[in-house]
Amino acid sequence: MTKQRVELNVNGEIHEIQVEPRKLLAYALRDECGLTGTHVGCDSSSCGCCVVVLDGETPVKSCTMFAVQAEGHDITTVEGLAQGGQLHPLQQGFWDQHGLQCGYCTPGMLMTSYAMLKEYPEPTEEDVRKFLSGNLCRCTGYNNIVKAVLQAAKALGAEKSEPETTAADD
């Protein structure tokens, strides 16, 4: 089957790849872009290990989307969270709260939470549990995952409310 040229914008970097239309986004990210942080778990849209974020706000299961469909969208994967060697508040939260056991589901948990916090910056515990209900953790570590996300929400809120020093203030 003919491969087709696809341009994927992943974490702000353009990846020009050649794939068959049937190549699923999760596999394109892993095999073609070398970004193996996106995990393939159930491979049938149930578990959420493969969640990536489209256009900065929409979480999608990348095993249920073709790479060709992603052209023209900005894709954020788990590799895009840390900035300048500094963990994202969500990653810090998972670290501090021990929000993982085996860690296989963690990238998906992080990316779904990342999208959720864009939409609900001050989530309740119930919001977090509801939003993450499409992400399965087979180590049953949900309690700490929820704590981690709530910690991150607080940290992000605090970041925002800190007075920013800008050139105009000087």
Next chain:
Amino acid sequence: MFPAAFDYLRAHSIEEAAAALSQHGGDARILAGGQSLIPAMRFRLARPTVLVDIGSLRDLVYLREESGFLRVGAMTTDARLERDKDVRARYALLTETSDVVADPVVRHKGTVVGSLCHNDPAGDWAAAALASRAIMVVRGPSGERDVPIDEFIVDSFTTAVQEGEIAVEVRFPTPSARTSGAYEKIERKVGDYATAAAAVQLTLADDGTIAQAGVAITALGPFAMRVTEAERLLLGQRPSEDLFRAAAEEAYRLADPNPDTRGSAEYKKNMARILVARGLARTSSKLHA
């Protein structure tokens, strides 16, 4: 598993999508949210040779009330409907349905119209559409036609959409003030297809009798079904436990489920009765609150 190979076309207009469908015939399929179609392709339950992607048709993304209907465009996601404040305030049945279709992440990509077109025998939207008397808007070479949802649902995975046609919208009648509804679903885990589910919508007349009734079940037969006999029993009557029990009995009679890993046929038939009774009771209590 990877889907079988196919050709991919990205449509830039509805007309272009329709033309591609006509050109490639029965093996071409529309790709909207893909949340039902892609898994079906992966399990090789579907093997389209051509996918026509309508994902970039922004003019199919809308949700608005107009002339007595809530109009939902073909690329409007479940998540968009789920979050709409007007829908949540007035469309009880749609609200309850949108809260349990698939899971929260899948709802960001899945579309209401896409789910109706896929017409999975266990689809949630089909039951909600039947109970609320929805109308599908289908566009073809000779223009647009309105298809009541009862006629739209033809058989398992089969709808009234013909070759070269595209479903562009679903219209849900705007409920009157004395209308409410409920969606009752049993699932093994969040995001699973229903083990059994029931959609209910009731409208009361000024004298407190039931002026309109919608009752439908899903995952309980070859496709989502309206429980016509239950609706007939309810009409013109005052809500009561006995009445609801009698109506629910009709759901038990109609249900013809397949046994599978979710449960035996008899268990599911019993659930039809229980879910309809629960849905009616909850709807009634909302109307009297």
